[in-house]
Amino acid sequence: MKTIIEPFKIKSVEPIHFSDEAYRIQALKRAFYNPFLIPSDDVMIDLLTDSGTSAMSSAQWAGIMMGDESYAGSPSFYRFEKSVKDITKMDFVIPTHQGRAAEKILFSILGGKDRVVISNTLFDTTRANIEYSGADGVDLICEEGKHPAIPAPFKGNIDTEALKKYIATHGTEHIAMVIITVTNNSGGGQPVSMANIRETQAICRQHNIRFYIDACRFAENAYFIQQREAGYKDKSILEIANEMFSYADGCTMSAKKDAFGNIGGFLALNDEKLATECRNLLVITEGFPTYGGLAGRDLEALAIGLKEILEPSYLQYRIRSIEYLTEKLLAAGVPVMVPAGGHAVYLDAKAFLPHIPQDQYPGQALVCALYTKGGIRGVEIGSLMFGKYDEQGKLIPAGLELVRLAIPRRVYTQSHIDYVGEVIIEVFEGRNAIKGLKIIEIAPLLRHFTAKLDLLS
Numbered sequence: 001m002k003t004i005i006e007p008f009k010i011k012s013v014e015p016i017h018f019s020d021e022a023y024r025i026q027a028l029k030r031a032f033y034n035p036f037l038i039p040s041d042d043v044m045i046d047l048l049t050d051s052g053t054s055a056m057s058s059a060q061w062a063g064i065m066m067g068d069e070s071y072a073g074s075p076s077f078y079r080f081e082k083s084v085k086d087i088t089k090m091d092f093v094i095p096t097h098q099g100r101a102a103e104k105i106l107f108s109i110l111g112g113k114d115r116v117v118i119s120n121t122l123f124d125t126t127r128a129n130i131e132y133s134g135a136d137g138v139d140l141i142c143e144e145g146k147h148p149a150i151p152a153p154f155k156g157n158i159d160t161e162a163l164k165k166y167i168a169t170h171g172t173e174h175i176a177m178v179i180i181t182v183t184n185n186s187g188g189g190q191p192v193s194m195a196n197i198r199e200t201q202a203i204c205r206q207h208n209i210r211f212y213i214d215a216c217r218f219a220e221n222a223y224f225i226q227q228r229e230a231g232y233k234d235k236s237i238l239e240i241a242n243e244m245f246s247y248a249d250g251c252t253m254s255a256k257k258d259a260f261g262n263i264g265g266f267l268a269l270n271d272e273k274l275a276t277e278c279r280n281l282l283v284i285t286e287g288f289p290t291y292g293g294l295a296g297r298d299l300e301a302l303a304i305g306l307k308e309i310l311e312p313s314y315l316q317y318r319i320r321s322i323e324y325l326t327e328k329l330l331a332a333g334v335p336v337m338v339p340a341g342g343h344a345v346y347l348d349a350k351a352f353l354p355h356i357p358q359d360q361y362p363g364q365a366l367v368c369a370l371y372t373k374g375g376i377r378g379v380e381i382g383s384l385m386f387g388k389y390d391e392q393g394k395l396i397p398a399g400l401e402l403v404r405l406a407i408p409r410r411v412y413t414q415s416h417i418d419y420v421g422e423v424i425i426e427v428f429e430g431r432n433a434i435k436g437l438k439i440i441e442i443a444p445l446l447r448h449f450t451a452k453l454d455l456l457s
């Protein structure tokens with residue numbers, strides 16, 4: 001088989017600012033060992049997130065000029081709405097400025113004290129919005145999803161036996177909804193199978209529980225279903241997406257992921273009464289229902305992006321580039337989550353840095369080492385992001401200590417990815433010299449964004 005090439009050529013370029021290790025050591029110190037606090041000009045390859053970092057296509061940029069900025073009833077909204085409906089077939093489409101704004105609205109209505117939201121794994125903003133409403137989030141990831149080194153085709157699946165058991169033990173009264181994240185961002189970008197979605201919906205329907213999808217990476221998930229699940233090989237990405245959404249009562253989506261947007265999000269719902277309540281909140285926090293938190297030009301770019309994401313050659317290249325980096329790392333013995341996920345490579349920091357205990361944040365230590373060595377910015381998904389404390393103030397560590405290197409869509413070429421692999425392997429070879437960290441300042445919610453840390457001597 002020949003090399004799978006980038007299915008695009010480059011019309012407009014941005015310079016990368018080169019720096020040396022001595023400079024980056026200082027930059028990291030100034031940022032309190034938290035790469036979120038590093039100015040992006042000081043980063044060479046930015047793998048902090050694939051959110052809002054996509055390269056838009058020339059068609060999307062043309063759409064930006066076509067955007068209609070009418071306050072009410074803009075044709076750009078109707079085009080956006082049509083793109084969302086073509087994919088989700090849901091009746092009510094509510095635009096928001098980001099995914100979390102959709103979450104905030106939804107959980108303000110369905111969340112609240114004594115309520116729980118059950119998921120395969122809640123993303124950090126989703127969990128924060130649930131908890132902020134007074135509700136609790138419960139993650140029931142399948143057993144395969146708990147073992148980074150053991151491959152399985154659908155490690156993002158929710159544990160349906162655990163879900164049934166939860167219902168049997170606690171009843172259904174407090175359950176606000178079940179929401180499945182596709183692909184499972186916080187659990188390695190691993191896909192969820194159609195069978196799992198179908199079964200979860202059946203359980204929910206039987207018990208009269210709402211079933212939602214966190215749809216940020218629906219197209220990447222659909223591609224995995226097409227490649228890996230029996231019966232889907234000859235179905236198009238759109239057909240698979242249609243089926244996925246057909247089981248759900250609604251979805252939230254960050255259009256900064258699989259819609260190639262630099263900003264945007266939406267809520268799509270089948271329940272008219274709930275949609276009315278959501279729109280009532282929308283107008284006080286985001287804007288009028290035909291623009292939400294977005295400009296007409298954004299809606300136009302997203303309407304086009306939602307069509308482009310369904311292209312088979314794009315998805316093949318996309319998933320292959322993640323797999324390519326994963327294979328390079330595996331060949332060098334680097335502990336990396338397998339199989340490769342949809343949007344990111346996840347390093348297993350516990351296995352990478354076994355000499356650093358979890359209360360010294362091995363994931364964050366690895367993130368810092370990658371920046372120092374190669375100017376690469378990743379993000380910790382472990383005890384810094386998800387850790388809690390017991391009554392004595394002792395850390396209750398996260399289940400996994402991962403470092404996520406998220407690949408922006410259509411931004412980096414194969415040589416950038418090769419460079420990333422080389423830097424990781426170099427850091428791996430010098431891993432014994434890497435030291436742990438301690439927290440010196442931390443916020444109560446979404447704590448990893450602003451945390452300040454210091455090196456342990």
Ligand SMILES: *Cc1c(COP(=O)(O)O)cnc(C)c1O
Nearest residue numbers: 098099100123125185216254256
């Ligand atoms: C990014 C993301 C969100 C939140 O979306 P924003 O646009 O960043 O507010 C929610 N869920 C998942 C799975 C995400 O990846």
